[in-house]
Structures are given as C-alpha cells and as structure tokens.
Amino acid sequence: xxxxxxxxxxxxxxxxxxxxxxxxxxxxxxxxxxxxxxxxxxxxxxxxxxxxxxxxxxxxxxxxxxxxxxxxxxxxxxxxxxxxxxxxxxxxxxxxxxxxxxxxxxxxxxxxxxxxxxxxxxxxxxxxxxxxxxxxxxxxxxxxxxxxxxxxxxxxxxxxxxxxxxxxxxxxxxxxxxxxxxxxxxxxxxxxxxxxxxxxxxxxxxxxxxxxxxxxxxxxxxxxxxxxxxxxxxxxxxxxxxxxxxxxxxxxxxxxxxxxxxxxxxxxxxxxxxxxxxxxxxxxxxxxxxxxxxxxxxxxxxxxxxxxxxxxxxxxxxxxxxxxxxxxxxxxxxxxxxxxxxxxxxxxxxxxxxxxxxxxxxxxxxxxxxxxxxxxxxxxxxxxxxxxxxxxxxxxxxxxx
Amino acid sequence: xxxxxxxxxxxxxxxxxxxxxxxxxxxxxxxxxxxxxxxxxxxxxxxxxxxxxxxxxxxxxxxxxxxxxxxxxxxxxxxxxxxxxxxxxxxxxxxxxxxxxxxxxxxxxxxxxxxxxxxxxxxxxxxxxxxxxxxxxxxxxxxxxxxxxxxxxxxxxxxxxxxxxxxxxxxxxxxxxxxxxxxxxxxxxxxxxxxxxxxxxxxxxxxxxxxxxxxxxxxxxxxxxxxxxxxxxxxxxxxxxxxxxxxxxxxxxxxxxxxxxxxxxxxxxxxxxxxxxxxxxxxxxxxxxxxxxxxxxxxxxxx
Numbered sequence: 042x043x044x045x046x047x048x049x050x051x052x053x054x055x056x057x058x059x060x061x062x063x064x065x066x067x068x069x070x071x072x073x074x075x076x077x078x079x080x081x082x083x084x085x086x087x088x089x090x091x092x093x094x095x096x097x098x099x100x101x102x103x104x105x106x107x108x109x110x111x112x113x114x115x116x117x118x119x120x121x122x123x124x125x126x127x128x129x130x131x132x133x134x135x136x137x138x139x140x141x142x143x144x145x146x147x148x149x150x151x152x153x154x155x156x157x158x159x160x161x162x163x164x165x166x167x168x169x170x171x172x173x174x175x176x177x178x179x180x181x182x183x184x185x186x187x188x189x190x191x192x193x194x195x196x197x198x199x200x201x202x203x204x205x206x207x208x209x210x211x212x213x214x215x216x217x218x219x220x221x222x223x224x225x226x227x228x229x230x231x232x233x234x235x236x237x238x239x240x241x242x243x244x245x246x247x248x249x250x251x252x253x254x255x256x257x258x259x260x261x262x263x264x265x266x267x268x269x270x271x272x273x274x275x276x277x278x279x280x281x282x283x284x285x286x287x288x289x290x291x292x293x294x295x296x297x298x299x300x301x302x303x304x305x306x307x308x309x310x311x312x313x314x315x316x317x318x319x320x321x322x323x324x325x326x327x328x329x330x331x332x333x334x335x336x337x338x339x340x341x342x343x344x345x346x347x348x349x350x351x352x353x354x355x356x357x358x359x360x361x362x363x364x365x366x367x368x369x370x371x372x373x374x375x376x377x378x379x380x381x382x383x384x385x386x387x388x389x390x391x392x393x394x395x396x397x398x399x400x401x402x403x404x405x406x407x408x409x410x411x412x413x414x415x416x417x418x419x420x421x422x423x424x425x426x427x428x429x430x431x432x433x434x435x436x437x438x439x440x441x442x
Numbered sequence: 443x444x445x446x447x448x449x450x451x452x453x454x455x456x457x458x459x460x461x462x463x464x465x466x467x468x469x470x471x472x473x474x475x476x477x478x479x480x481x482x483x484x485x486x487x488x489x490x491x492x493x494x495x496x497x498x499x500x501x502x503x504x505x506x507x508x509x510x511x512x513x514x515x516x517x518x519x520x521x522x523x524x525x526x527x528x529x530x531x532x533x534x535x536x537x538x539x540x541x542x543x544x545x546x547x548x549x550x551x552x553x554x555x556x557x558x559x560x561x562x563x564x565x566x567x568x569x570x571x572x573x574x575x576x577x578x579x580x581x582x583x584x585x586x587x588x589x590x591x592x593x594x595x596x597x598x599x600x601x602x603x604x605x606x607x608x609x610x611x612x613x614x615x616x617x618x619x620x621x622x623x624x625x626x627x628x629x630x631x632x633x634x635x636x637x638x639x640x641x642x643x644x645x646x647x648x649x650x651x652x653x654x655x656x657x658x659x660x661x662x663x664x665x666x667x668x669x670x671x672x673x674x675x676x677x678x679x680x681x682x683x684x685x686x687x688x689x690x691x692x693x694x695x696x697x698x699x700x701x702x703x704x705x706x707x708x709x710x711x712x713x714x715x716x717x718x719x720x721x722x723x724x725x726x727x728x729x730x731x732x733x734x735x736x737x738x739x740x741x742x743x744x745x
Contacts, residue, residue, distance in 0.1 A: 126645075155646075
C-alpha cells in the first residue's frame with residue numbers, strides 16, 4: 042500500500058514539471074503578501090428574496106489548509122461554497138483569492154474547482170473525457186492532456202476504467218472520477234460539496250482518510266462542506282461552524298469540542314450535558330455556579346471572564362464518571378468536587394463504549410459514557426442501580442449563551 | 443402457485459395489449475390497403491377488382507389472386523408526377539422540420555430555465571392553441587394572409603411595403619402554416635429533456651472552464667439529443683403526409699404527396715393507385731423511424 046502510494050508520488054513528480062510548463066491552467070504564482078492568507082472572505086452576505094442565506098461571514102483560509110464548513114441543512118454553508126465557486130454572487134462583501142477580489146468573476150474564469158454533491162459527471166462522456174474536460178477548455182496540448190489524465194486516473198486509483206461511461210461505474214468509482222476531474226486543472230482551491238454523502242458508511246470512512254492523504258500530498262487548499270460533524274472533525278484541520286447564515290465559531294476540531302463558544306455549538310458538536318444556573322461566588326480560581334438541577338457545581342476559572350450571571354454548565358458524557366459510592370481515593374477526592382447522586386435508567390452498549398443515563402434526585406438526566414477498555418467488565422452498572430456521577434472542575438466549562 | 447397466477451395474468455395481458463392494438467388498428471387496415479394497391483380500378487362498387495369473396499370457394503379465390511399485380515407501383519415510379527410529389531414532400535418536411543428545430547429549441551430551452559411556477563404558465567400557452575380546431579386556425583391564417591388581410595394592413599401602415607404583398611398560395615404561407623401548427627410537437631419533447639437535465643451538469647462544465655457557448659455545445663446540446671430526435675420525428679413524419687395545410691395555403695402548381703393521394707382517391711376515384719401511393723409513403727416513413735430506433739438502441743447499449 043505504502044509502496045504504491047510512493048510509486049504514484051514518483052509518477053506525479055515525474056509528470057509535473059513538463060505539464061506545468063505547458064499548462065496555462067496552473068495558477069500563476071501570484072504576488073501573495075506574506076501576511077495575506079490564500080483566501081480571505083470578508084463580510085460576505087447573500088439574500089434569496091427575504092431569506093438571508095449568508096450573513097456577514099468573514100474568515101481567512103491559508104494555503105494548503107483543509108477547511109470544513111459544518112452546519113445543519115439550510116445554514117448557508119452550501120451558498121457560501123457556491124459563492125466561492127462563482128455560481129452565486131455575494132450581495133455584500135469581498136472574496137479575495139491571492140489578494141484579488143473574485144466575488145464577481147465568472148465561474149469559468151476562476152482558478153477554483155468544485156466537486157459536486159451529485160458528482161455531476163457528464164453522462165455522455167467516458168471517464169477519461171470527463172477528466173480531460175477542464176484540460177481541453179484550458180487549451181492544453183493533446184499530449185499534455187493525455188499525460189495529465191493518466192496521472193489523475195492513477196491518483197484516484199481508477200486505472201483500466203478510462204473508457205467506461207459514468208453509469209457503468211459504482212458510486213465509489215463515480216466519486217473518484219468527480220474528484221479526479223475537479224483536481225485535474227490543479228486549482229488553487231478545491232471546493233467539495235458534501236463529497237461523501239452518497240457513499241455508505243464503511244466506504245465513507247475509508248474515503249475520508251484517502252481525501253486527507255490526497256490533500257497532504259497535493260498541498261491544495263481543500264474546503265469541504267458537510268453536515269456530518271464526525272466527517273468534518275476527521276478530515277479538516279479547522280472547522281467553521283455555520284448556523285442561520287452566520288459563522289458561529291472557527292476552530293480546530295479539539296477546540297470546537299472542548300471549548301465551544303455557545304450552547305448551540307456545544308449541543309451540535311457531539312453530545313453534552315447542560316445545566317442552567319447562575320454564578321454564585323468565586324473561590325480562588327474556581328467559579329461556583331448554583332444550578333437548578335445539579336446543585337452547586339464548581340468550574341475551573343475559564344479563560345474568558347464571565348460577565349453574565351445566568352449561565353450554563355456544560356460537560357461531555359465521557360467526562361462524567363460513575364461509581365457506586367462516589368470517588369474514594371484521596372487524590373481523586375481532592376479533584377472530584379462535583380458529585381451528583383442518582384439512579385441508572387438506561388444502559389446502551391455500543392461496543393467501543395457504553396452510555397448510561399442517570400436520573401438525578403432532582404429529576405434531571407445526566408449522560409455518562411465509558412470506554413470498554415476490558416473485555417470482561419466487572420464495573421458495569423445495571424438499570425435501577427444507585428450511583429454517583431462525578432466530574433472534576435477542569436472537565437466542565439461555562440457557556441454564557 | 444395460485445397467488446402467482448393472479449399476478450402473472452394481467453402482466454401478460456398488458457404485455458401483449460400493444461400488439462393487439464397494432465394488429466387491429468394498423469396491420470389489418472394496412473393489409474386491406476396493400477391488397478387494394480395490387481388490384482385494378484373498376485367502375486363498380488367497390489371501385490376495384492378483384493373482390494375476394496370468401497364464400498365463393500377455393501377455385502374462385504385462386505383466380506382472384508392471380509389477377510393481383512404490381513402495375514400500380516410501376517406507374518408510381520414511371521410517372522414524374524408521383525416522383526416529384528414524393529420529393530416535394532420530403533423537401534418540405536425537411537425544411538419545415540429544420541425551421542421548427544431552430545425556433546423550437548430556444549423556446550424550449552428558455553422554458554426549462556424559467557422559475558418553476560412560470561414553466562407551468564408558459565406550458566399552458568404552448569398547449570392553448572390545441573383548444574381551437576386545427577382547421578379554424580388555418581382558416582384564420584388565410585384571413586390574416588389574404589390581400590387585404592391583417593398582415594398586409596400592418597405592413598402598409600408601417601410603410602414597409604407600398605402595395606399589398608401576395609402571401610396566400612405561396613410556399614411562404616405554407617411553411618408559416620406548417621411551422622405554426624407543428625411547433626408544440628417540437629417544443630414539448632425538447633422541453634421534457636431539457637427540464638429534467640440536472641442543473642449541476644452545466645455548472646460543472648462552467649466550473650471546469652467552459653464558456654457559456656461551450657457549456658451549451660459540449661454538455662446541454664448533446665444531452666438533449668433524445669429530445670431533438672423525438673421532436674424531429676414527431677414533426678417530420680406527419681409533415682411528409684400533410685394534406686390540409688399545403689392544400690389551403692400553398693399554390694397548386696406543385697403538390698405534396700398527401701394532396702396527390704387525395705386527388706387519386708376522391709377526384710380520380712382510382713383507389714388502387716391511391717393505395718399504392720399510401721403504401722410507398724409508409725415504407726418511406728419507416729426508414730427514419732427505424733433509424734431513430736437503432737440510434738436509441740445503440741444509446742441504451744452504450745450504457
């Protein structure tokens with residue numbers, strides 16, 4: 042496998058210099074200022090009738106970055122992507138690519154290519170002609186096109202299928218053709234609109250890894266649109282979460298998961314327990330928050346100063362531990378400041394982990410998940426067992442909105 | 443077993459239903475016409491011989507069979523009148539179909555790109571003329587095109603011409619009538635293929651660097667070819683046999699085959715020659731149909 046990848050790398054390197062010399066497609070190395078990102082989206086807004094699809098979005102995307110736009114359907118992520126491709130023009134704002142505003146440049150004149158959710162392969166052309174379509178439009182010579190097509194077909198491992206028509210291919214193969222076609226012109230930015238949505242789960246996962254490897258190898262900037270947070274977290278270096286046309290947070294997957302900026306994002310990314318309450322007091326470097334359902338909770342002082350008194354305490358299920366009598370050892374006891382007592386109401390065994398629902402004495406439900414690290418688990422809890430759910434003050438955070 | 447029968451029977455029937463239809467309403471009547479085309483004209487009722495009398499016994503039938511001949515077909519090839527009629531029909535049909543395609547394609551393309559609610563409205567506008575009798579609409583054209591008709595009045599009022607133009611009884615009027623009458627048959631199949639085309643295909647082409655003109659020639663048009671084929675056939679075949687429009691709007695110095703056929707049948711009362719004319723016309727029209735079918739089959743096989 043690794044050998045094959047290396048072989049393709051070698052082919053790529055061998056094919057590249059001449060092809061680049063001949064191809065007007067290859068983006069001119071533009072005078073990019075060092076402090077300038079490859080792509081700068083500046084206050085972009087778009088309305089469809091009365092519907093505000095995209096609302097004041099600004100974000101910088103660096104060269105060679107794998108960036109994901111994540112959000113529920115209708116959040117404006119696809120509209121934003123289509124504005125980058127040129128299929129929609131923004132009502133407001135600028136889109137700077139290499140320092141040049143391309144907001145009003147027509148799609149066929151942009152050094153940007155898109156992979157469509159439906160793949161949009163030309164049904165009357167075979168695989169090779171689909172891949173060559175963009176190269177022909179760029180006026181490359183026949184020999185160069187031939188070389189580049191062979192290179193692209195090898196890149197997506199479709200050798201031998203060049204003469205097939207799209208409807209003679211499987212879903213996974215079509216996806217690869219679409220990818221090869223979009224990459225053939227060596228775009229500065231590759232836009233991917235839900236590229237894996239049509240694949241089944243297993244294939245989707247392996248394709249995610251291949252996409253990442255491809256992106257690293259080519260060094261092209263990838264911008265992917267997806268509603269699948271797991272997919273976004275797997276492939277992307279940074280994720281922009283969109284909701285109702287706004288870019289709510291731009292962060293690495295870890296930041297997004299561990300330090301979401303709002304309740305909405307916390308609930309959208311993964312699973313979370315939320316307790317509403319108000320700030321009661323400060324103790325040294327801790328905030329004491331009186332919650333309605335979980336009593337007083339101690340939270341380590343967050344980085345941002347808390348200005349509001351009405352807040353939520355958020356804690357991820359895997360950070361909520363269960364025990365029969367509460368934490369025993371002194372070392373644990375010192376940190377485990379938050380103890381909630383209740384009864385197990387639900388146990389779901391998911392293989393890698395088991396999730397528990399614990400009904401607290403206040404009536405609220407807390408979810409806890411534990412990794413099944415041993416094959417025979419002596420510590421499993423049963424329904425209607427009385428337990429203590431506990432978590433440390435470092436493992437929870439305060440959300441203001 | 444019994445459950446299976448229940449489901450198989452209607453399925454079987456629906457599979458042979460088209461063939462029964464073909465047999466009853468095409469092959470049997472065509473058999474009559476073909477038989478008459480081999481007969482001789484006679485002053486009798488019906489106006490041809492022989493007449494097969496199934497009750498008359500085998501010997502008489504055999505005798506009747508012996509009198510059938512290909513004379514009428516020989517006449518068709520030897521007399522220029524018929525050859526020219528066929529040729530004129532083909533030329534008129536080809537020209538009219540080409541004009542129809544040139545006018546119909548942009549209309550269908552524009553329709554398919556309208557916002558959805560508007561598409562329904564324009565579709566109605568295309569179909570609405572069918573609500574008036576075809577004959578009345580052609581007579582309306584006569585009214586518009588005649589010496590002191592609407593068209594000449596407008597042209598005179600605009601000072602585009604100094605005296606009325608002769609429109610009626612010209613090929614121009616005939617083409618106008620044909621194009622007007624057949625336009626919906628060209629637009630509808632074209633619209634159907636263009637409307638169901640995935641918009642992302644054109645976007646993908648433009649994303650890959652194709653200018654709007656290239657998008658059309660390299661993606662939209664090739665993918666609309668099935669609609670073009672259907673529209674062309676739907677117009678070409680009936681136009682070849684068209685009788686009413688050339689009869690009412692064109693001059694009488696050269697006839698289309700439909701007119702010749704009518705003359706043979708009703709004026710000359712020569713049923714056998716008229717039948718032979720019809721048989722040849724049918725054979726001529728089978729050619730484009732078979733061609734279209736082969737094209738479609740090849741397309742299916744390519745998949």
